[in-house]
Amino acid sequence: MTATITRSESRTAKLGWVILLVMSALLIIQGINWSLDGPDRTLTNIAGRTSLTASEFQVGNPSAFDVITLVARNFAIYGAAFGLLALLVAWKGYRHGSRWAWMVMWVLVGAIAAVAVNFIMVGGVSAIGLSFAGLAAIALVGQLLAGKNVL
Numbered sequence: 001m002t003a004t005i006t007r008s009e010s011r012t013a014k015l016g017w018v019i020l021l022v023m024s025a026l027l028i029i030q031g032i033n034w035s036l037d038g039p040d041r042t043l044t045n046i047a048g049r050t051s052l053t054a055s056e057f058q059v060g061n062p063s064a065f066d067v068i069t070l071v072a073r074n075f076a077i078y079g080a081a082f083g084l085l086a087l088l089v090a091w092k093g094y095r096h097g098s099r100w101a102w103m104v105m106w107v108l109v110g111a112i113a114a115v116a117v118n119f120i121m122v123g124g125v126s127a128i129g130l131s132f133a134g135l136a137a138i139a140l141v142g143q144l145l146a147g148k149n150v151l
Contacts, residue, residue: 009097009149016145017094020105023112023139024087031080038072082111097149109143112136 009017040054046068047057058065086108093101116132123129 009094012145013097013147013149014094016142016147017090019138019142020090020108020146021087021094023108023135023142024083024090026135027083027086027108028080029083031076031078031083033076034079035073035076038076039069042068042072093146102143102147105143105146109136109139112139 043054043057043065047054050057052060086105089101089104090108092098093105112132113136116129116136119126119129119132
C-alpha cells in the first residue's frame with residue numbers, strides 16, 4: 001500500500017499547475033488538429049520539396065503517400081495520448097500538490113524543449129521553432145511555480 005502526501009498549495013503553485021494543465025490540453029488539441037490536417041500538411045511539405053504538387057506526388061508515389069499519411073496520423077495519436085497523460089498527471093498535481101506528479105511533468109517540459117531544439121536545428125531560427133521555444137519557456141515557468149511547495 002502506498003500513501004499519497006497531500007499538501008496545501010499556494011496560489012503561486014496552483015498557477016504553475018494551471019499553466020501545466022493548459023500546456024497538456026494544448027497537446028491534446030494539437031493531436032486532434034494534426035489527425036485532421038497533418039497528413040495533408042506533411043504531404044504538401046514533402047511534395048514541395050520534390051517540386052511536385054501533393055496530387056502529383058500521390059499519383060506518382062501511392063505507396064509513399066500511404067506511409068506518410070500513416071506516420072502523420074500515428075504522430076497525432078501519440079501526441080494526443082501524451083497530452084492526455086500529461087493532463088491527468090497535472091490534474092493530480094493541481095489537486096494534491098503531489099511531488100511525483102511534479103517530477104513526471106519534467107517530461108512535458110523536456111519534450112516541448114526538445115521539439116523546439118529539433119525545429120531550430122533542422123530549419124534554423126524560424127517562427128515555428130521560436131513558437132515551440134516560447135511554449136517550452138512557458139512550461140518551464142509553470143513547472144518551477146508548481147514546484148514551490150513540493151520540494
